[in-house]
Amino acid sequence: MASVRVAVIGASGYTGGELLRILALHPHVEVTIATSREHAGKPLHYVHFNLRGFYKGLRFSQLDLDKITRSSDVVFTALPHGVSVNYVPKLLELGFKVVDLSADFRLKNPIDYKTWYGYEHPYPDLLEKAVYGLPELHRGELRGAHLIASPGCNATAAIIALAPQVKAGLIDVDRIIVDIKAGSSEGGSNPTMGSHHPEREGAMRPYEAEGHRHSAEVVQELSSIAGRHVTVSLIPHSVGAVRGVLASAHSWLSRDAGPEDVMRAYLDFYSGEPFIRIVRGAPPGYPDPKYVVGSNFADVGFALEARVRRITGFAAIDNLVKGAAGQAVQAFNIMMGFDEAEGLKMPPFKPV
Numbered sequence: 377m378a379s380v381r382v383a384v385i386g387a388s389g390y391t392g393g394e395l396l397r398i399l400a401l402h403p404h405v406e407v408t409i410a411t412s413r414e415h416a417g418k419p420l421h422y423v424h425f426n427l428r429g430f431y432k433g434l435r436f437s438q439l440d441l442d443k444i445t446r447s448s449d450v451v452f453t454a455l456p457h458g459v460s461v462n463y464v465p466k467l468l469e470l471g472f473k474v475v476d477l478s479a480d481f482r483l484k485n486p487i488d489y490k491t492w493y494g495y496e497h498p499y500p501d502l503l504e505k506a507v508y509g510l511p512e513l514h515r516g517e518l519r520g521a522h523l524i525a526s527p528g529c530n531a532t533a534a535i536i537a538l539a540p541q542v543k544a545g546l547i548d549v550d551r552i553i554v555d556i557k558a559g560s561s562e563g564g565s566n567p568t569m570g571s572h573h574p575e576r577e578g579a580m581r582p583y584e585a586e587g588h589r590h591s592a593e594v595v596q597e598l599s600s601i602a603g604r605h606v607t608v609s610l611i612p613h614s615v616g617a618v619r620g621v622l623a624s625a626h627s628w629l630s631r632d633a634g635p636e637d638v639m640r641a642y643l644d645f646y647s648g649e650p651f652i653r654i655v656r657g658a659p660p661g662y663p664d665p666k667y668v669v670g671s672n673f674a675d676v677g678f679a680l681e682a683r684v685r686r687i688t689g690f691a692a693i694d695n696l697v698k699g700a701a702g703q704a705v706q707a708f709n710i711m712m713g714f715d716e717a718e719g720l721k722m723p724p725f726k727p728v
């Protein structure tokens with residue numbers, strides 16, 4: 377089978393680097409372009425030290441649409457939100473299939489962009505066409521898609537933790553609180569005062585605690601499953617890890633149910649899913665991002681405190697893999713008709 381020629385735009389960042397790491401061993405992909413404004417002309421391993429020995433001969437290049445057109449078939453955009461929106465429509469016009477890792481095409485309602493991202497979305501028609509790239513929810517639409525909007529990492533964990541409970545009608549969907557613990561690589565490779573290592577190491581700090589942007593995606597996707605509007609409040613916390621997101625999604629039972637009913641809901645929803653592992657009973661008892669780091673797995677579980685009817689769904693992911701580059705490749709595989717797990721069959725690290 378001939379290789380698909382892939383361009384990675386924004387290849388010097390964390391998600392761009394992770395795309396390069398995963399695609400290096402993908403049997404049906406040849407990465408032909410990796411863009412960076414700052415590092416154009418340098419070999420890839422001058423920035424991504426872990427990739428020394430891979431991609432011999434490929435150097436970062438400036439973002440040149442003519443060059444991309446000559447040498448690529450599919451484009452991954454790993455750019456900040458508000459930047460991708462300037463490139464993706466042109467790439468689609470040029471006939472490319474695009475997998476965008478930013479938030480710029482995730483939300484269906486254009487008004488949400490003003491509310492959550494502070495800009496008027498210039499391409500509402502593309503919001504309708506984009507497929508939200510969470511394979512566990514949108515596998516059918518991903519087949520043959522032209523534009524994949526890869527989900528946010530916190531949103532991925534929150535949705536995966538909650539979707540089975542919502543689908544089974546187990547919880548009061550007017551009262552859901554998602555507590556997120558997130559590692560520092562979530563903030564990207566350009567440090568800010570809050571994400572700079574000395575400020576971050578040892579931290580356990582809430583941020584964007586009165587309305588995190590990923591809430592919009594979580595509400596959109598869970599409302600679609602529920603068939604009515606759901607209310608979700610999401611509160612993230614920075615923790616000292618470099619990689620990992622843990623979502624603890626709290627809600628209250630809407631009907632009588634025991635642990636076996638909740639378990640049945642998770643087993644039914646995730647039956648046959650290649651990257652969902654249900655963790656319950658066996659050690660370590662509950663999902664922990666420590667045991668998915670480096671892999672595309674989402675470890676999922678729950679706790680039911682019958683005394684107060686509180687139910688908590690858990691999901692642990694590596695924010696750069698299932699929360700970004702791995703999930704983007706999973707969706708790309710489906711779009712291209714490849715085995716969904718191609719390039720993603722690695723187990724997590726231990727210890728990390």
Ligand SMILES: NC(=O)c1ccc[n+]([C@@H]2O[C@H](COP(=O)([O-])OP(=O)(O)OC[C@H]3O[C@@H](n4cnc5c(N)ncnc54)[C@H](OP(=O)(O)O)[C@@H]3O)[C@@H](O)[C@H]2O)c1
Binds near residue numbers: 387439459561565
């Ligand atoms: N980090 C995560 O855990 C995570 C998870 C899911 C989704 N995402 C999303 O993925 C996207 C990338 O995140 P990241 O963490 O990889 O960010 P990052 O480390 O800051 O990388 C951003 C990349 O975009 C390039 N870039 C920045 N501004 C640009 C511009 N105006 N024109 C062209 N290139 C530009 C940068 O390279 P040069 O400056 O050298 O050009 C760099 O390669 C973001 O939208 C983010 O929200 C991130």
